[in-house]
Amino acid sequence: MNVTERVVVSADPDAVWKVAGDAANVADWVPALESSSLDGDLRRAVLAGGGGEAFERITERDDSARTYVYEYESGPLALEFYRSRLSVEPHQQGSEVVWGAEFRAASDEEAGLAEAISGIYRSGLEELASRWPA
Numbered sequence: 001m002n003v004t005e006r007v008v009v010s011a012d013p014d015a016v017w018k019v020a021g022d023a024a025n026v027a028d029w030v031p032a033l034e035s036s037s038l039d040g041d042l043r044r045a046v047l048a049g050g051g052g053e054a055f056e057r058i059t060e061r062d063d064s065a066r067t068y069v070y071e072y073e074s075g076p077l078a079l080e081f082y083r084s085r086l087s088v089e090p091h092q093q094g095s096e097v098v099w100g101a102e103f104r105a106a107s108d109e110e111a112g113l114a115e116a117i118s119g120i121y122r123s124g125l126e127e128l129a130s131r132w133p134a
């Protein structure tokens with residue numbers, strides 16, 4: 001299953017990438033996360049509201065293209081496979097941030113997981129965009 005969320009931000013792509021591309025500190029702009037940190041290429045993300053902790057591995061990173069890819073290693077979500085890409089692209093109004101994932105659920109709850117992941121992405125992107133009011 002695939003999910004993709006996008007937001008246009010009224011700021012230069014490099015300025016947006018400085019925040020969005022900081023893989024260690026995604027909890028600064030993703031409301032669903034209480035905290036996050038990075039040890040080498042392994043990110044630890046603590047979910048808000050006592051939702052547990054997830055571990056994700058950064059598998060690709062290209063600062064010049066303003067994109068990185070990560071894969072879910074372990075955590076509270078019932079996932080067999082999860083690979084996500086976050087990119088900041090030039091846009092006529094500043095930047096467009098694209099956050100998408102391809103995943104396979106370990107249970108029959110794939111549609112519910114897609115809705116939850118989309119909600120996490122959407123709220124994070126809205127929070128990110130709010131840092132640069134139009």
